[in-house]
Amino acid sequence: MTPLIDVRNLKIGFPRDGEQNTVVQGIDLTIHRGETVALVGESGSGKSVTARSLIGLSGNTASVSADKFEVSGTDVLSFRETDWRCLRGEEIGFVLQDALVSLDPLRRIAQQLSDAAGRRKLFSRSRPGLDSNLLLKSVGIPDPDRRLRQYPHQLSGGLRQRALIATAIARNPSLLIADEPTTALDATVQKQILDLLAERRKAGHTLLLISHDLAVISRLADRVLVMKEGRIVEEGLTAELLRNPRHPYTRQLLDAVPSAGSKGFRLSASVTTSAEDHVKVGVPRATRIPLPSKTVHTGTHVLSVRNLVKHYGGPESTPVVNDVSFDLSAGEALGIVGESGSGKTTVAKMVLGLVEPEEGEVFVDGQLWSNVAENTRRPRRSIMQLIAQDAFSSFDPRYTVEKIVGESLDVTGLFGAERRDRVLEVLEAVRLSGDFLKRYPRELSGGQRQRVAIARAFAPRPRLLIADEPVSALDVSVQAQVLDLLAELQAASGTSLLFISHDLGVVHHLTDRVLVMKDGRIVESGDVAQVFSAPRHGYTRTLIEAVPTLA
Template identity: 40%
Template structure:
């Protein structure tokens, strides 16, 4: 594998952090959130800050930007030197002048960072209007030029578009253009690709690297994905519980990590080696999907239109104890298929047979008795769990609705908590009192409470840290083995699919382009689109568990900007 090996020793130091300590505002005796952080970043260098949720990565970036939440967190010690400017002592007006011109930031979720009621071109121009003396015509010309630099198509149309009219990748490109339009010395990228599918992620990573090369920008890249780190980093710092526990050049960190925590993070990264195929627990089909189609829109009273075909002629079966993965980019139709099977939407055509009953044409009333046979785990457990209900109420609701006594439902709920490695006495807590990984465990317990024949997991681990992700994947595997459940697993990450799926079905623009055993699809893909997905998987050339490079010789067409 090729590592970035440029020596930055003689490069200009852009950011110098020494002894940075951040704690809860007004509570000097409470445990600090950041504990004596030391960090250096030089011009042209990409320094990756990695660690699990809660390790302090984002607090470090917000502190450097002067964006700590007021009355919640405060700097309690240390210094942040941005090319001679002491950030910890800077006044609000001085920080406003520094942002965008000297230091800029790309946030994780552009839809919440962009103003939904302003056109994106106007939002980029706003940076120029605040920090330069360019005329209106000059500002627009500069904006158009920067939009072209970040490879946005049809820039005149996108310039006049609102954020909701753009894809996730296009919105992230707008954020990059906004951050770099004044050529800042330091760019902070806080999980900018976590919510993107793998091909769009690859494009964004290439784009940041290209823009960095063009402008000589220092980059502080925050991520929990060691696969991404392997692709882009020059140097790496690993954070745990508010401390930096290890810092090293990328080659040294990946080949000879010193700390147990670093080794744990590396070994949690999924790879593309598919699991050993499993025989069905029983010789029957739990679910049969035959000719499933879903079309959105279509002809109305005043117009004739064929609508958007989100899924076309989808066919598959799943047996007890087996997992079928549906993979593809955003917009490929995979989640549409999952929602149609769950009857959260009504399919336009086709048959869906679950546990011997054809459910695609049933009315909502007719469907109700059959819902216990198929359950779903969503991507965001915080949104799928009622925040006003205790865990006990969430776990008991389904069984009680189907005739189980309250006492039996409570006992079953306690057993489920143990099954997902949570304490029984946590039943009286509320969702906000748990971590993201724990909430997902509760969501899995709620789904399993109904003793379903089919479990649908729709991007159920994509929002989790890699170490928590590995734990949840192991949990799904254990649950499936114990209860013989058939599982439909929706994901955009082929690395995850390799760890849990027996078969893989690849979708592109609503069409199934490849379907077969996971070992065949991932080891010898037949379709160019599948090969592009595999090539885009971050860290695909690395065996993280054994700290060594892999020889990946699968021919690919390559993802392009």
């Protein structure tokens, strides 16, 4: 039978500095009908640009060549834009990572489904909206009549992602490409999307899945292709490849997955040495390198939160934070987990003093922090620092790295040569040399930006560090480096860490205790190993069961 996708020796390049920079270097890709194939690798490995080439979206400046490039037996190498438009949606549907960006914010869901259907109109004069109603039902969207009339911003993250999948399958394409469809979604919403994709797979549909999440891959894919620096370094049946990886890079990816078993050990054998070098020096996959030990002073509370309450939309609305209390000891790492909308980030904002509680109080080092004038807090701001989810957005694009890191030292009164020395010190601590001082955010990779964000946070030697989803958008190996870095710096400095995440594996690996939030309340708390191994609350069990695991 003719393969749905049959590509041989695919090369894709882009011009840079007057030369052609090849980012995909002669790969072969075959996808048969009814098969689910996964492309795995770090950011920049060439996964997404490979997938985009299958629908003619490599970009106007891209140079695409291949010995063979066929879709459903048709040679597409000579396709013009009009030819690609006929193929998109009809033969291949495409689901991007960020549904809010991918959907048109100015058009209702019904209009976007109609646009996606193209020649196969979803609306008829006799039965308006009927087919679109059924389409939303097919992707598990409840109350489709109401959802069709809504705009993307009126839908939750999970519903937006389902609506985007609906637009991609509106013409019943032969192949659905899903590029990181669950990244940054909380565990239960991720499970909903994975269940939907699994149903399509079970029904015999063809799927190309792009992801850096090996647990997601293990659940859905029949075959896996591992990409590194534009090349396929390993491929095979999913279960066999994940159980017995042959290439050092694949082993590195598997070792970097945080879990209960990795707690207390490094996820990356080294942040400066390649996986190939580790194999050469005899560090086998099963060997874990311990993280430095730390001291927790349980009798000293750096942060105390008492009975916090916060509404958005007036006192008659449902509170987003409802009677939340907890303590954070000196040197301790405390995780907060829960679905989107559970109140995690609002708690963090109240701790930071960016939002004032309507009821309750926040104390830092025993002194009142909430509901006081900002000029009272200002002299003490250096005691508390934030690592945001999106480091790039948290930087001033006009600032160099030296100025970005140095701005956190304004409140400490450190200037001149002393400031520069401290900036260099923390950059070296996060494995960045002085060569980075004059670079701008746009000149940094995602992992480098996150390291600069960590350096900025640690520069004023804070007593308390608040990290709000700091690794959710990073691929698994960069995430491993950042988590190792946080653990090392926390142990060395004795800083307390309030770590907010929807990734239970990350929280289990990094934190000492955990709070589980639902609908603004803490429904369970305790030692992280105890809570995750023997959860008492039904909601905690639901969260844990929703997490995909390596087969």
